[in-house]
Amino acid sequence: MNNSRSWLLGVFSILVWSGVAAFIRRVSEDTDPIQITYISIFFGCFFSILYAIVLDKEKIKPFGKLFLADTKLQLFGILSGIFLVLHYFSIYYIFSTDYVIKGNIINYLWPVLLYLLLKIYNKKKQYSAPSDFIFLIMSFLGVALTLSPKQEMGMLFFFSSNLYFILSILSAISAALYFFFSTRIRNKLESDALFFTIPLLTGLIISSLPFWIQNSIYEINLNSVLAGFFLGFFSLSSANIAWIYATSINKNPSFPSIAYFIPVLSTILVIVINGDTVDHLIISGLALVFVANIFIHIRQHSISEIKISISLLIIFLSISILTTPGEDSINSSLTEIAATIFALFAAFLLNRVWKKNEHENLILSEVINLAQKQINSNKYANSIILSFEKGILDMYICGSKSLKEKYLQLRNIIEYYIEDELERHELLSKIRVWYFQKNPVVSNPELLMLFLLGGISIIQLLASRTPSLLGDFTFTIYSATITFIIYIIYEYDRFGVVKKDNIESISGDLSFLDPSKEIYIPRKLERHFEYLIKFNQTFFWNEKGDKIFRINKRKIITSSKILSVTLFMCLIIVLFGLILEKKSISLLSF
Incomplete structure (x- = not known):
């Protein structure tokens, strides 16, 4: 019931x-975007206060005392209000012009x-991963493609419309700063219904300052009032409350991912309406x-993530190199559309799989922590821990066992070694959840x-590509990246990715020689992994007397090898095609 409601x-x-x-583009002829912004902030603030009174009435008074006593909280409130006003003034103005689609994409x-x-202002000093900068470049390349005229594909015409572009960038930067300071406010409060009321209230005061300074009344349009009322009630207050409530009651880790579709849906609605x-x-x-927004928010940064993001960049840059769009270039447009839908769909599926794996690892870590508490109190702790870790390791890499057998093996270990009945029941319930996940x-x-x-995008690109050595090479890379992404989605979903750091945190005495920190287990090689574990491992003893083993690095199947083999096969296919093409030309000339 809660899930359906969420x-x-x-x-x-x-x-x-x-x-x-x-909506704003539809009513732009009869309204003033500046008036709409002010009125929407006014009604958004009004209804947000009403929601706060209804939902968190008992927290308003303590919150007021905290706000008056904390100067840093006051500063965050003022800054978030300033950037909120800048964001809505700029984006509502853009939405009222013909630049609405491009401005909307840039805004995101x-x-x-x-x-x-x-990440920069994190107290824990977590530095950005290399993939973060790749995604930043990817998003700006998306903006560059959006602003590029048809006849100049690939050129970075950022300033094709100076005013509109500057306002769109201002909207994106101010929105990021607004949410940044709002997040800082939320960290200091316990009320979800109050934290975004502060930026709206301070934003209302800031946007009213010009009227107070000039001591004059601005002539307000009735249509602008109605439009501002609908935006304030629905977009700035009701939708925020509904989203906060939905994310709080839905325990599915993939649920917030639906928010990534807002720029796509908004573009479709502008086109249709x-x-x-x-x-x-x-x-x-x-x-x-869209893809950059999804990937940068995935917490599980890895080498494969960087490779996938680079692969998606290659897809679109390959099309830019191989096709020269014109008024009658239908094939290039079809190629671009097919590749775009492929990238959107692949990103969505990858996000779903990564969320599932993240949830699995969380449950498994809880199982390990609970087990360690009970096992460490046992006088045979060392042998029990090694047996438990061996069971966890088998669940990850022993491909000859089915999923049900792995689950039963871990369940038997817990039932045998965990003496406390309540702890044993809690562990068994957690691995049951893990098994179904x-x-x-x-x-x-x-x-x-x-x-x-x-396949459609590859065929269309083959039909519209430029026949040259560069074209053949680029087409090879393009085909390989499409194959690589499909294969990775299949492997991630069926077998997951075993990371060296995860294994070492689960079983500290087990280590691997693979420098990429990843182990792929294709279905065809599953039957070999039991042999690998039994006969192809090096045993040695550490200072504590614990038995440690290493798996031979040569048996590890990494994504770089998969990509290399795919590229090599595609290159052979293209070279074979070129040889046949030259033979057919020589026969015709003869």
């Missing part, structure tokens, strides 16, 4: 936020910028921004659809 509230919020651009740089801000047109460059730019989340029809999208 999905209804979440979808309601997504649809409301996605419809803002189309803010999740990437916000993530980097949070207002009849605006887009070219394939805008679609490609939107896809890159282990099932694949990507269905065979979804994999088939991904394969068809990739």
